[in-house]
Amino acid sequence: AQKITQTQPGMFVQEKEAVTLDCTYDTSDPSYGLFWYKQPSSGEMIFLIYQGSYDQQNATEGRYSLNFQKARKSANLVISASQLGDSAMYFCAMREANTNAGKSTFGDGTTLTVKP
Amino acid sequence: DTEVTQTPKHLVMGMTNKKSLKCEQHMGHRAMYWYKQKAKKPPELMFVYSYEKLSINESVPSRFSPECPNSSLLNLHLHALQPEDSALYLCASSQTGTGELYEQYFGPGTRLTVT
Numbered sequence: 001a002q003k004i005t006q007t008q009p010g011m012f013v014q015e016k017e018a019v020t021l022d023c024t025y026d027t028s029d030p031s032y033g034l035f036w037y038k039q040p041s042s043g044e045m046i047f048l049i050y051q052g053s054y055d056q057q058n059a060t061e062g063r064y065s066l067n068f069q070k071a072r073k074s075a076n077l078v079i080s081a082s083q084l085g086d087s088a089m090y091f092c093a094m095r096e097a098n099t100n101a102g103k104s105t106f107g108d109g110t111t112l113t114v115k116p
Numbered sequence: 117d118t119e120v121t122q123t124p125k126h127l128v129m130g131m132t133n134k135k136s137l138k139c140e141q142h143m144g145h146r147a148m149y150w151y152k153q154k155a156k157k158p159p160e161l162m163f164v165y166s167y168e169k170l171s172i173n174e175s176v177p178s179r180f181s182p183e184c185p186n187s188s189l190l191n192l193h194l195h196a197l198q199p200e201d202s203a204l205y206l207c208a209s210s211q212t213g214t215g216e217l218y219e220q221y222f223g224p225g226t227r228l229t230v231t
Contacts, residue, residue, distance in 0.1 A: 033217035043204050045159070045222035052217060091158055095217050102147065102172055102212075104220065106158035 023092030139207030
């Protein structure tokens with residue numbers, strides 16, 4: 001069973017608007033971390049934001065926030081005030097503390113295009 | 117400094133060549149990773165080094181040979197590759213410790229073409 005599911009292959013957003021990228025996950029490990037990475041066409045993967053399974057509050061990092069719904073096993077990325085430079089592929093990833101140690105599981109990614 | 121550097125940026129090699137990819141980080145991270153990524157796909161883990169020791173090999177063919185000479189450097193030696201090995205090769209590093217729930221920092225990658 002796929003552990004990380006990103007159901008949106010492609011998304012479009014108007015510049016300056018907010019956009020939500022979906023991510024659902026599956027794990028039986030009580031301790032895990034969820035990560036979002038951005039990959040522009042240049043190829044480098046850039047770490048954006050982290051949410052731990054025991055964190056009580058949703059993570060925020062500048063224009064990025066994570067809408068963490070533990071019971072639903074979802075960890076959606078919200079980008080506020082989109083900019084042209086946000087156009088990229090976005091990957092949701094998970095690491096489990098007690099199983100698959102040292103490994104990250106990545107979703108298939110969502111390509112975001114910001115329109116001027 | 118959250119930089120991971122990789123050289124070369126681009127590499128074209130024949131199936132009989134031997135080449136090496138290099139990766140360097142100076143963040144004091146003790147876990148380093150090699151990933152292979154095909155276009156529009158997620159990265160696939162190849163190898164993990166923890167404290168300069170190989171801790172994970174994801175059943176990678178022996179034509180790929182990793183090496184970690186010290187805590188800052190990671191190499192990937194390539195020999196007798198196949199055209200299907202053409203991909204973006206990403207190096208990453210992270211802190212390591214109990215739980216392993218640390219973000220990874222990636223280099224810009226090496227775009228490899230095997231002819």
